[in-house]
Amino acid sequence: MIKVEGLSKNAGAVEILKDLTLSIPPGGITALIGPNGAGKSSLLHCIAGLDRPTSGMVRIDGTDPFSCPDRERARHLAFLQQSQPVVPRLTVRDMVAFGRWPHHGGRPRPEDAEATEQALRAFELEDLSERPLEVLSGGQRQRALVAMTYAQATPWLLLDEPLNALDPRHAHDLMRRLNDLSHAADERSVVVVLHDINAAARWADRIIAMKDGRIAAEGLVAEVLTGEVLRDLYDTPFDVLVHGGRPLVVTV
């Protein structure tokens, strides 16, 4: 369980997170949606222990990510950020293998190599494995980064806009894989920031909608994805249809 209580975060004079309190139960996919500047990425950074909040508390399965040793935290929670610098000459295989760092700390074991291969297979990266990241397309690079997070083999996965630069097929495949992971026997809990509301509608188990650094709505998909909530969230009218038993959102 991720618990956040009274969380506030200031960037200079600007309050980007305002006294947030929320709980994310383990298992399934929790989607964070909301307009640009709502504070979604800032919230993930605080939960991942990368940005210390101005006030408030974060607990991941009862552990404070800011007082927990770095490697221990990284064995429990993997975080894929939005923008990633590309290291020249870094191959896809080496990038994915970095996901095993929290487990071996620089002394890779055979099981780490196996986990890397498994991640490469899971994201169909075998053919690209020896290519440097700088020659890949944005979408291929994004798959490699998600594969690295997957190889980290943590109970919690935090992904900040992982569908960026992915074509519809690979976006669908990624969300399907996250769905499989989050509902498998060794279930992993996925928290994902999405701008594609229909991807959230199709794959999420729960949705947290944020606006202006606050929680605007949270709950099951059908509870959050209503025309009224979405209009207030994005200041734009939406129609919510039903397709295959799931909401389908279209702008009016």
Added chain:
Amino acid sequence: MVERRVLWLVGALIALSALFLLWQLRAPMGFILSLRGTKLASLILVGAATGIATVLFQTVAGNRLLTPGIVGFDALFVFIQTALVLSLGGIGYATLPSVAKFLFETGALVGTGLLLFGGLLLRDARDLTRMILTGVILGVMLRGLAEMMQRVMAPSEFAVVQQALFATFGAVDTNQLWIAGALLGAATVAALRLAPALDVAALGRDRARSLGLGYDFLMLQALALVAVLVAVATALVGPMTFLGLLAASLAREITGTHRHAAVLPAAGLMGALILVAGQFGFERLLSRQSALAVMVEFFGGLLFLLLVLRRRSV
């Protein structure tokens, strides 16, 4: 493949060193070999220390254009040496035991380097322009302070400072070679031990931290090693700004990898190769004594401009 390329560099350095020692060797052989050996050792030590320091610094800075010299690490060394001469006097400085003096200067550089560059550069690490400007301004300020101290010195003290500050391989203190060699060896072993962690650190602070790397502590360790290596190189022959850039860039091209376990030794070997080959060419083939430092700076500076322009066009 990568390992083989590093071994090629080792072979090239051994062959070149043999050529440097034995080319047109005449009697008295023992004396000439001893002179050439001292010079060869200083060239290898300075080249290796500068190459390794530059790769480490580029990882700390997250930028492959920077060298410790560009952001003022050398200037800090100049400042420390000048301050030492001013406070102890020319004779006091000159009569200090060379090993103790060397160790004190290295310690002072590590301490102040961590304080100044660790604080300022790491804080600005995400903003390249600000980081370079911070470093350059720090360098200018330190050089200005050193110059101010030099202006109020007695001429004899000024001569002592000048002797210490110009890059020359002709007058290396043999006592310092041993301690420099030991420090370089220890720093190289420490750097290689950090190599896998430095690979992760190259991904950037947030990504490395989310992979469980103790990023800030690692960066301080790397900066301390940079300070030791810069001290080794600068104390032996004086400041050389662009040698490291040449060595690190060529090492990356030759190894073709991002892995520090290969790039660090390759940069050390490349730095040594450039200096030994350059000194051999100028001294033995062209009969020029002191042109090496100037030429290395010239070509290193050209490479810096080329890399900046290429980066801008990308």
